[in-house]
Amino acid sequence: MESSWVPDIDPASDFSLANIPFGIISTPDDPAPHAAIAIGSYALDLKVLSTAPDLLSQLSPNIPGLASAFSQPTLNTFASLGRPIHRQVRSALQNLLSTTTTHPSLLRDNPPLRARALLPQSTIRTHLPMAIGDYTDFYAGYHHAFAVGAMFRGPAHALQPNYLHLPVGYHGRASSIVVSGTPIHRPTGQILLQPPQAGEQQPQPVTGPSRKLDIELELGCFLGRGNEMGRGIGVDEAEEYIFGYVLLNDWSARDVQTWEYVPLGPFNGKNFASTVSPWVVLADALEPFRTRGVQVEGRPEVLGYLREGRAEGVFDIALEVDLMTAEGDTTTIGRTSSKNLIWSFPQMLAHHTLGGCPMRAGDLLGSGTISGPGGVNERGSLLEMTENGKKDVLLAGMDARTFLKDGDTVTLRGFCGEEGARVGFGECRGRIYSALQ
Amino acid sequence: MESSWVPDIDPASDFSLANIPFGIISTPDDPAPHAAIAIGSYALDLKVLSTAPDLLSQLSPNIPGLASAFSQPTLNTFASLGRPIHRQVRSALQNLLSTTTTHPSLLRDNPPLRARALLPQSTIRTHLPMAIGDYTDFYAGYHHAFAVGAMFRGPAHALQPNYLHLPVGYHGRASSIVVSGTPIHRPTGQILLQPPQAGEQQPQPVTGPSRKLDIELELGCFLGRGNEMGRGIGVDEAEEYIFGYVLLNDWSARDVQTWEYVPLGPFNGKNFASTVSPWVVLADALEPFRTRGVQVEGRPEVLGYLREGRAEGVFDIALEVDLMTAEGDTTTIGRTSSKNLIWSFPQMLAHHTLGGCPMRAGDLLGSGTISGPGGVNERGSLLEMTENGKKDVLLAGMDARTFLKDGDTVTLRGFCGEEGARVGFGECRGRIYSALQ
Incomplete structure (x- = not known):
């Protein structure tokens, strides 16, 4: 790769001449x-x-x-x-x-x-780099979906019957997307402090600041083009609809989500804020870093509209999660790769539009939380790292967390390529402030 | 009420001088x-x-x-x-x-x-009267929620534990909202034709046009004002955020929805199209028609942020669903009232923003399907009228339906007030065309 005449470019910079976000x-x-x-x-x-x-x-x-x-x-x-x-x-x-x-x-x-x-x-x-018409969040991080499913239903029933057949997703809240650096206020929510006890007539929810404020490490994909209502986007033409990529932290209030989500899915547990990195890495800049997504043994073949001509549907982007305490001590609590997706963005887009749903330039698709197959230090959420608050994540400065404390700053980073020619995202950062209400 | 000098106003017109939508x-x-x-x-x-x-x-x-x-x-x-x-x-x-x-x-x-x-x-x-930033669909039609829950889980467990405590809702797809008269193409989707059989290793979904295309009779509420991110809207100040109301038909592909919705809620089963009536009835025009919503015996008191100063939180708007076949025969298949809601729009808005979710002028809130407490002719969806396709709805012209056929036209109507001073919505109409793909 050629170098740039721009002064003082650190070889470890995310923004080498190979990038241009x-x-x-x-x-x-x-x-x-x-x-x-x-x-x-x-x-x-x-x-x-x-x-x-x-x-x-x-x-x-x-x-x-x-x-x-x-x-x-x-x-x-x-x-x-x-x-x-x-x-x-x-x-x-x-x-x-x-x-x-x-x-x-x-x-x-x-x-x-x-x-x-x-x-x-x-x-x-x-x-914020784009005016976002609609935001959709998928659930394509296989190891995350498996780990969370196993936590609540046991490993034998970790994945729902549809999971290997379609990219599960839900509509998010476009108005809640903010750019890196925007303060994040802990959301207040309706919460069930204790699961209903046997023989108890009625659950007794309370209102209060979330006690289980979490992160979700995701890759976000911005569209540059829309489709006519009623006409789907073919999986092998979907690349032409993609503008570029950002890091996405889909902040989540787990206690709010647990109580509210039946039967229509996540709502206030997610819609208070999601943070994106400010620089959109163009789709072309990531082309050299293609690889195959998660391979699951015995997986049934996907239906025709999801079958890609190219095997390398995802990117191998190194991802990291840093947590800095109010005292200024920083710990990298998670490291993984965006290759840990079981569905590619073209597959998500083909599925999203199968029934004719109209996309528009500026729409944002989230990958879903990305975790690796290994231990707690490969996880993209505190839910997984702490087994829903049962175990501590140890931090520098003799500190520890189950979920986020006020004053914590979470920074996502992501990059690929050799030093001197890195293609990276810069920071996706947010600091937690106390609830406003 | 005074009359207008505008010529030839039918006493049954929705658009009397009392309305001005x-x-x-x-x-x-x-x-x-x-x-x-x-x-x-x-x-x-x-x-x-x-x-x-x-x-x-x-x-x-x-x-x-x-x-x-x-x-x-x-x-x-x-x-x-x-x-x-x-x-x-x-x-x-x-x-x-x-x-x-x-x-x-x-x-x-x-x-x-x-x-x-x-x-x-x-x-x-x-x-389309508004540029819709975000669309949220609630589930506040009590008799609908009860009937659908009873159908799938039996009457003893019809309502989920959270239902009486919070206005359940999910984020919809803003780009899919169209104005009355826009053609609706039957969506193609991923569908499980048969539930998995005992002993079967893998479910076998197929791709094809939805076989269970349905309507949802709803009231839609457009916002005229937003809130600062992080700051909720109090239930008794919420009225000041409401611009006006429309009828909303949230077309639904039940077979797509059944297979996809676990665990994150409805997605392609809903995002192909929702139709709104073209004239926004201002909030003030509906003030004379306030009434109390659904009263449930033994209902626990709601939490403080949902407690309204005024008992009459909903409107008594007569609602009708007409189905016209391709042959031109029209049958009114459902009649009910918007008073069959258990949550008011101010309550929905207070809940939606409890965690600080930002609203913007132009946002659309749907009530959820509205059904009456009585028989099948008071229902706001074919799912309920036909018990998920088990029974026919009889139509004029010796015809019958379980779900919608290509060529069917569905028209929602809604109005309140005396003849000569009616406040109504006009038509919310859509005709079904065959799948494009």
């Missing part, structure tokens, strides 16, 4: 949110770049509307230009930022433009 | 969707009215932005002006259209403006 920023000079990419410890302001006519025409020959797309407060317009355009623009930006750029005068050797366009990330603010 | 229309002269109200068999074009400066200043003294709100392609801007403004504008429009109007010269005695603004509904097209 897109996001929405505001800057001291321009507080209106607009598009940028991340490169090393800098953001390259695409709205500023768009004001340089030579540069834009170099970057985007024959792409009408690109300058306008880069001035929007979300990436939806850019996303809906389609994957061939994303590919062309990413490639042109890689050329522009490469040490071997064919157009050094446009940016590298243009100090005034560099000063305006190449901004230290510490000086800018990131915003 | 708001919608979005396009017209032969102005194909860009914009705001209107319904009066008798006419639509009064509010964008045209806004071009008459005297009239607008009469209608809206001190309401900045009203003309602009009426030119928008959705009612979201108008809705977010708040209930006091809705009240003021509705009252001014009632005055304008009354036989005893204090301003006859503005419209009644202004033939050129009348010709441009008062349009037969047969000449205009209605559109």
